[in-house]
Amino acid sequence: MTAADWGNILETILVVVLVIFVALGIVPVLMMAYQFLLIPFHAFRNHYRKAAPYLPNVAVIVPAWNEGAVIGASIDRLMSLEYPEGRLRIYVVDDASTDDTPDVVKAKAVQYPGAVFHLRRDVGGEGKAHTLNHGIRVVLSEDWMEALLIMDADVIYLPDSLRRMTRHLADPEVGAVTAYIREGSTEKNFLNRFIAFEYVLSQIGSRRAQNVLGALACLAGGAQLHSRFNLVDIGGAIDTSSLAEDTVTTFKTQLAGRRVVFEPYAVVLAEEPLAIAALWKQRLRWARGNVQLTKRYKDVWFRPSRMHNLGSISFGLFWFSVFLLPVLMILSSIGLIGLLLLESNLASEVFRILWVTAACTYIYTMLLASQLDPATGRSSWREAILFPGLISIVIMISALLPGFFEVVVPAWFGLHITDTGTFIWTLFTYIWISVSMLGAWLTKVVDGTRAGRWLSPLLTYVVGYGPILCAVTFDSYVKEARGAAMVWDKTEKTGRVMG
Template identity: 25%
Template sequence: MADLLFYIALFLIWVMLLYHMFLMEGGYLHFRSFEKPIPEWARNMEELPTVSVFIPAHNEELVIEQTLRAMSRLYYPKDKLEIIVINDNSSDDTGLIASRFAEKYPFIRVLETVEPNKGKGKSSALNSALADSSSEIVIVYDADNTPERMAVWYLVMGLQNDPKAAATVGKFRVINAEETWLTRFINIETICFQWMAQGGRWKWFRVATIPGTNFAIRRSILERLGGWDVKALAEDTELTIRVYNLGYHIRFFPKAITWEQEPETLSVWWKQRTRWARGNQYVVLKFLRQFLTLKRKSIIFDLFYFFFTYFLFFFGVILSNALFIINLFYDIGLSIGNISLILWGLAFLLFLGEVMVTLSIEKTEMNWKNFIYVIAMYFTYSQMWIVLVVRSLYLEIKRLITGQEVKWYKTERFAKKPK
């Protein structure tokens, strides 16, 4: 019985590894081809839509100035652009700093949230701005983001040239990647997410996930959907599923680039990633219950991906580790043969190869330092994720049983260093 369970665990692990190898290939192919239509697309950028950039901000005084400085330099006609800083119940100087920029730049304004949305989290803040604006395109940036000058232009370009796209998502990079061992791990994780999960799925399946930042979406779509789900901790993933269910797709266009700050301490990382994991678990459970009523059955594939990632894959890893450790102290009949050990070793080598090939897409990231970090990442950072997902699942099940209200955690910021 122990051997059977161990082989089931290995099977689950290998399915995910092989799937990510497939995504890696797709991401690389997308990297080689996504810029080719830009000259033709540029010719369709004469009649430009109006754009509102939403920046939800709660106690962001450490980062908001540099963010707004980047916003002030955006390449887009200023008579068709407005930057809305949503000051959501801040108790620091966020509002004061944003107001100074609003006085200097006519296209920047500050929106103070009011009851019942005040202090309720990102989704409520975004819904407030949606109700207070009227532009054709809505773009969202987190308050720690510094988009490159052409980012908004490229996000709009993706929508202008793809009528079936409800949203365009860009690429984000880590601005503080060199600060700590943790941010180096997150930098590697982020690059893999961009080119595997986003680029790979877009290349093979025309599927991408709306991230929390650096995306553009048509107002008409948002209004049909009723805005953002205030109960969702991962409001971006939840919105993604509803967009696809309308019959539209989401284009991944990595020419639109923003730089964002990542957690520099383990405690901040733990809180942020717990919110992400719980949010994605909420989305999976919410829409799997609606399986028979979903209009677009193709999104079931994406739901299964999240289900496999946050449930089956981690179950396989936990099961294999648990059986191996228990067998060290108690004889449970586990006879790990040479084939099993070889499969375990090959899984590590496959992980290493996938990540390094993906890192090679970003010109400066394929180096010996990152090679060492990827090896360390397998035995440390990846294992931390296992514990985190188990903890998140426990909290989410507890919430469902007790009916407690979801509390949105705002990621703590660090004094931002210029890129």
């Protein structure tokens, strides 16, 4: 064979590798579409046939550090739940608070004798899991508790939410139940509206699909209901070695052969961050916890088992399509740029396949999600439309309608597009899937400046909320690789939630 023949072979191999890189970028899109295609099957594959009216003695553990602004209202709301009198006890674990949290809780203990208890930790700051375990030791030392509800100090449970959750524990095969955490701030800014729609996608959307598969990724940290048997069987304590203690508990429950159920009609209102920096800090903790958990359960992935469905192919693809999303985005850009530089005809074809798939999935998921929670769909319709960002939407249009902008730009703006301009635009569209994460980081930086008040919302709508989440995940890789300190940062609460 001649040198030219070897060159052609190597170029063919390189093209194949680059096409595979682009194809990997399509996998998360397909997995999102697959999840939302499963949602209608939740009408048939669910746990309701095995659920029944069941009202056990429920001990509620509320970890609290400087929650004076919200803890009183949270206790009042809990005591007004549609639940039998005498079957609900609230244990507020005060993590060495320095504000008026102890005074507020003690006053509520007097107001609700025998139902509200103040547990004080003299040494605090060790993290939520340590705080929870302090309370768990207390409630397990007595025989009264039949089910344990773990919640956050600021969340508001709607009146029927707890009994909607407990009915699933009537089935002894169920170890834990979680609820739909809805963004509940009375006055929402642009970021709260994005978060509200994200929760529709990730909870009543994705978690319904996980119900169908019989494998749940995570019990919401502010809404975890465990049977006493399950709590004792997984060790009688919450894991303290990870930043994702709620996810570890979720996995332990299912690995022990018990089911975890998401109840979409049990609604819990929560206050979410107002600023991107606060959101970034919160989600970085979650993302680092997922990195730790992925390594911890490396022997579970893609290993089907009769005991649980965490090892199923579908669940593994769901998990890793999110966990590896930044990596897959970067590989996709490398593949497209490589094909462009090789002047391969495949460049434009695989680009179009990638973005047309993304566009179709985007349209379908946003429309369906808007129907899953119509109230959030109405209040966050701008955020639903611009969830991937204005730039990504323009790129989707260019993929769906090839040549559209070559016609529109001269007709509307009177500009002539040169070959160089076309190349630059093509290059930009090929790399945007990765560069969007840099745009998200820039949005975070700008958000902390004086101009952030008006510029940050604009950049978020242009760059997209989705890229912010991807950038946080990438940051979690870096922080975990560097061995950064594991700090459980508390999100500041101001009492903006009203049920």
